[in-house]
Amino acid sequence: MASKLIAIVAGVGPGTGAAVARKFAAAYPIVLLARNPDNFESLAKEINAEGGRAIGISTDVADSKSVKEAFEKIRKEFGSEVGAAAAVFNASGRFVRKPFLELTEDDFTAGLDVSGKGAFLFSQATLPLLLKGVEAGSRYPPSLIFTGATASLRGSATMASFAxxxxALRALSQSLAKEFGPKGVHVSHAIIDGVIDIPRTKEWLKDAGPDAKLSADGIADVYWHLHTQPRATFTWEMDLRPYVEKW
Amino acid sequence: MASKLIAIVAGVGPGTGAAVARKFAAAYPIVLLARNPDNFESLAKEINAEGGRAIGISTDVADSKSVKEAFEKIRKEFGSEVGAAAAVFNASGRFVRKPFLELTEDDFTAGLDVSGKGAFLFSQATLPLLLKGVEAGSRYPPSLIFTGATASLRGSATMASFAxxxxALRALSQSLAKEFGPKGVHVSHAIIDGVIDIPRTKEWLKDAGPDAKLSADGIADVYWHLHTQPRATFTWEMDLRPYVEKW
Amino acid sequence: MASKLIAIVAGVGPGTGAAVARKFAAAYPIVLLARNPDNFESLAKEINAEGGRAIGISTDVADSKSVKEAFEKIRKEFGSEVGAAAAVFNASGRFVRKPFLELTEDDFTAGLDVSGKGAFLFSQATLPLLLKGVEAGSRYPPSLIFTGATASLRGSATMASFAxxxxALRALSQSLAKEFGPKGVHVSHAIIDGVIDIPRTKEWLKDAGPDAKLSADGIADVYWHLHTQPRATFTWEMDLRPYVEKW
Amino acid sequence: MASKLIAIVAGVGPGTGAAVARKFAAAYPIVLLARNPDNFESLAKEINAEGGRAIGISTDVADSKSVKEAFEKIRKEFGSEVGAAAAVFNASGRFVRKPFLELTEDDFTAGLDVSGKGAFLFSQATLPLLLKGVEAGSRYPPSLIFTGATASLRGSATMASFAxxxxALRALSQSLAKEFGPKGVHVSHAIIDGVIDIPRTKEWLKDAGPDAKLSADGIADVYWHLHTQPRATFTWEMDLRPYVEKW
Known part of the structure; x- marks a missing residue:
């Protein structure tokens, strides 16, 4: 049936993106977007093997042509009238931390390209699908969820690019929440404040004891909670941090 | 068994407080605090009739003697070693909206007495019980949840007292989150932005269509979600509003 | 002449209050309020000796009777129709920094009594005088300036009382700015973030080099700048910190 | 003398930019940057005629080549060792207000190109000159001032691009304040909240009475005040609005 609603996750990697994809795949056919197919291939296989349905599409969210092609593939796969129940923007771009005067123009725009233009392109591509989800009477309000960070609220020395x-991403998400909330789409922004527990961070915070890092599954549970909020009780923004995090 | 963990809700009325109490009563024996017994009597009866366990205690949270007596009753009822799984501060005090120069001193301190001193007294009384809950290895991290409002973030003309x-309540909750988070207690602050759908607001926003008011049950679901967050993924603050709310 | 406009400073001590008083005394007869006369006596003498006009009144700003008596003295001294060009609320109350569970009720309310109720009482007493200043066509928009702190924006562990x-003070100042701005009174809130250079802090930050502490005279210059802003260009809030301060 | 410090204003137009340029031109030789020479030619003439020294350079701040050429001209004009006392970034880019799904990619990036990349390029070009100003012992701490707006703090429906x-600009300015403050450069961010009184807005807010619009000269006075703050008392951020503005 063409009207089956899907979920789309941009920025699938070893942490939050994969955990969110697994969580939402339990309810919806899922589309995995990442630049590097290594980031979604085994995950798609795993989801499909466990009875879900997943496709991965190699996509550069900061490139309009690439995003356009990705959504053409989605329509080819799920039908031109496909709607979405959820879209999660979890891409971040290259993280650059350098003294400001050492930043190249590419270093600086690394943050804005993905979190600014990329989030714009992703939102423009997914909102029409989410609005179709509203029309289709989706069980939960169709949701567009953005992953923020401590740097969404505070600039820091040597973090000008990322912040x-x-x-910019936070501004976009708030603007969209105000414009599309009344149309029935739930736009949210989660501020992830702390280190996420993934292979790359295995050696970090080792002296801080257990649970000192955010679990990707815990973040996925929160995104699912946001998704299931009824339209009378929408959260736009929430923060998330490990219990020992200083802030 | 003396170590059975309880939940305590201050500010039980016809809206959020009652809904939260019902939600948490499904998991824990519950204590209902309100100044006026009319606000908890039928609710306690209802919970007890449905197989839960509830006691109501008439309490003025802004009065240290009254708070002390309430917690003596709690210890008498549940044992001197009782711990808590959750404590919810939902009291607000008399809402005053007047031109500033017409406020009496009592008008102005109405806000600070409950949201300032009352929240302090409630926190000092419940945190030792919540820390016992941590020691007792509660299933979910013991939670101290505060109900905020739009006025937690913005002062407005004629709203000096409430804001x-x-x-002040928000400052308290953030300070406590930073001090007691590392000890395993989850301190949260929910910003309720909008009109709650209760008998008193029945005629409000009638032209705004369905779901234009926050549902108390929806808020209770969110508080329960906060309560069940694992300590690796704590939310301190989240906002909540109906999808049509302007902000 | 009875309509001569005055300035009133509450919370005169060795730092900001005294510097602000000196600055505004160059333009206006000045009233110095402090609980302890030691805090204003020599300052009043100094201002009067240098050709200004100053009176000190021992006042507990958190006590309505004491505030009432102070303003009766002001009317006695300057005439019942006296108006004000500026009122500065620089009082803070006893600073308490303790683990939360060790705070007494008095410890906790120390912050709220002065910054909450005290600021309310001071505002109610001075706003009618400031509105008279508007009517009198004061050279600069009559100004009500509040001294905030880092803790105006962030709660911290062991700082629940002060924060x-x-x-609360920030909420009050924002509410008043919105209500009295359109009436021509300029309400401002300055966030003082850092250590002020006064005798008591002489040994602090000695290794941080020169100018690592805020100068009280620099703060006074900023308050004067706020005071002289025309009504087409009002600042409600600004932060102030030494150049080396981390934040 | 090569060490004479200059001021540089980007985004010279009929409002804030021109007023700021006039104000700073009273103290420093001034460089006026704007894409369209119409925006600086008569102003440069006026400043030069009145005994100041001004040069205008047609510059697209969002284009690295154009910025590079502009600063080569500056070095040619003032010497390769020229330092700066002040740099003001007042450019905004094309203002777009449209339903989100009607925005073209160009519409959306209009905001980010100037306020993101443009501010980055301007900061990278001016900070070395400002640091030279520090070394040269400038009378006031060399200042880098950014012009913000209501949309620096709040996203709104149909304002995704501008917000x-x-x-992004606010994040940049805060990051720079933290990195370059300790090096003696004063980085500030002014939130201009309201309509500025310029020919284009002549017919706006006519019923709101006098002074309902921000005066560009008032803003310039505030920027000058920021510039003259000593390093012991730096303001990073302040808001500015007409007394009747709702917020």
Whole structure:
């Protein structure tokens, strides 16, 4: 049936993106977007093997042509009238931390390209599908969820690039929440404040004891909670951090 | 068994407080605090009739003697070693909206007495019980949840009293989150932005269509979600509003 | 002449209050309020000796009777029709920094009494005088300036009392700015973030080099700048910190 | 003398930029940057005629080549060792207000190109000159001032482009304040909240009475005040609005 609603996750990697994809795949056919197919291939296989349905599409969210092609593939796969129940923007771009005067123009725009333009392109591509989800009477309000960070609220020395992108993303998400909330789409922004427990961070915070890092599954549970909020009780923004995090 | 963990809700009325109490009563024996017994008597009866366990205690949270007596009753009822799984501060005090120069001193301190001193007294009384809940290895991290409002973030003309109290409450909740989070207690602050659908607001926003008011049950679901977050993924603050709310 | 406009400073001590008083005394007869006369006696003498006009009144700003008596003295001294060009609320109350569970009720309310109720009483007493200043066509828009702190924006572990008071003060100042701005009174809130250079802090931050502490005279210059802003260009809030301060 | 410090204003137009340029031209030789020479030619003439020294350079701040050429001209004009006392970034880019799904990619990036990349390029070009100003012992701490807006703090429906850019700009300015403050450069961010009184807005807010619009000269006075703050008392952020503005 063409009207089956799907979920789309941009920025699938070893942490939040994969955990969110697994969580939402239990309810919806899922589309995995990442630049590097290594980031979604085994995950798609795993979801499909466990009875879900997943496709991965190699996509550069900051490139309009690439995003356009990705959504053409989605329509080819799920039908031109496909709607979405959820879209999660979890991409971040290259993280650059350098003294400001050493930043190249590419370093600086790394943040803005993905968190600014990329989030714009993703939102423009997914909102029409989410609005179709509203029309289709989806069980939960169709949801567009953005992953923020501490740097969404605070600029820091040597973090100008990352913070500029994350501030821009927060502005976009708030603007969209105000414009599309009344149309029935739930737009949210989660501020992830802390280190996420993934292979790359295995050696970090080892002295801080257990649970000192955010679990990707815990973040996925929160995104699912946001998704299931009824339209009378929408959260736009929430923060998330491990219990020992200083802030 | 003396170590059975309880939940305590201050500010039980016809809206959020009652809904939260019903939600948490499904998991824990529950204590209902309100100044006026009319606000908890039938609710306690209802919970007890449905197989839960509830006691109501008439309490003025802004009065240290009254709070002390309430917690003596709690210890008498549940044992001197009782711990808590959750404590919810939902009291607000008299809402005053007047031109500033017409406020009496009592008008102004109405906000601060409950949201400032009352929240302090409630926190000092419940945190030792919540820390016992941590020691007892509660299933979910013991939770101290505060109800905020739009006025927690913005002062408005003619709202000096209410906003002062709600700002103070937010400061308290953030300070406690930073101090008691590392000890395993989850301190949260929910910003309720909009009109709650209760008998008193029945005629409000009638032209705004369905779901234009926050449902108390929806808020209770969110508080329960906060309560069940694992300690690796704590939310301190989230906002909640109906999908059509302007902000 | 009875209509001569005055300035009133509450919370005169060795730092900001005295510097602000000196600055405004160059333009206006000045009233110095402090609980302890030691805090204003020599300052009043100094201002009067240098050709200004100052009176000190021992006042507990958190006590309505004491505030009432102070303003009766002001009317006695300057005439019952006296108006004000500026009122500065620089009082803070006893600073308490303790683990939360060790706070007494008095410890906790120390912040709220002064920054909450005290600021309310001071505002109610001075706003009628400031409105008279508007009517009298004061050269600069009559100004009501509040001294905030880092703790106006962030709660911290062991700072619940101070932060609650400072958050409440910020709410009050924003509410008043919105209500009295359109009436021509300029309400401002300055966030003082850092250590002020006064005798008591002489040994602090000695290794941080010169100018690592805020100068009280620099703060006074900023308050004067706020005071002289025309009504087409009002600042409600600004932060102030030494150049080396981390934040 | 090569060490004479200059001021540089980007985004010279009929409002804030021109007023700021006039104000700073009273103290420093001034460089006027704007895409369209119409925006600086008569102003440069006026400043030069009145005994100041001004040069205008047609510059697209969002284009690295154009910025590079502009600063080569500056070095040619003032010497390769020229330092700066002040740099003001007042550019905003094309203002777009449209339903989100009607925005073209160009519409959206209009905000980010100028307020994101443009501010980055301008900061990278001016900070070395400002650091030279510190070394040269400038009378006032060399200052880098950014013009923000209401949209720096709040996203709004149909304002996604403008808000994304202004949020990004705020992140940049805060990051730079933290990195370059300790090096003696004063980085500030002014939130201009309201309509500025310029020919284009002549017919706006006519019923709101006098002074309902921000005066560009008033804003310039505030920027000058920021510039003259000593390093012991730096303001990073302040808001500015007419007394009747709702917020």
């Amino acid at each position: 500029s992108g994350k501030f | 002062s109290g709600k700002f | 609650s008071g400072k958050f | 994304s850019g202004k949020f």
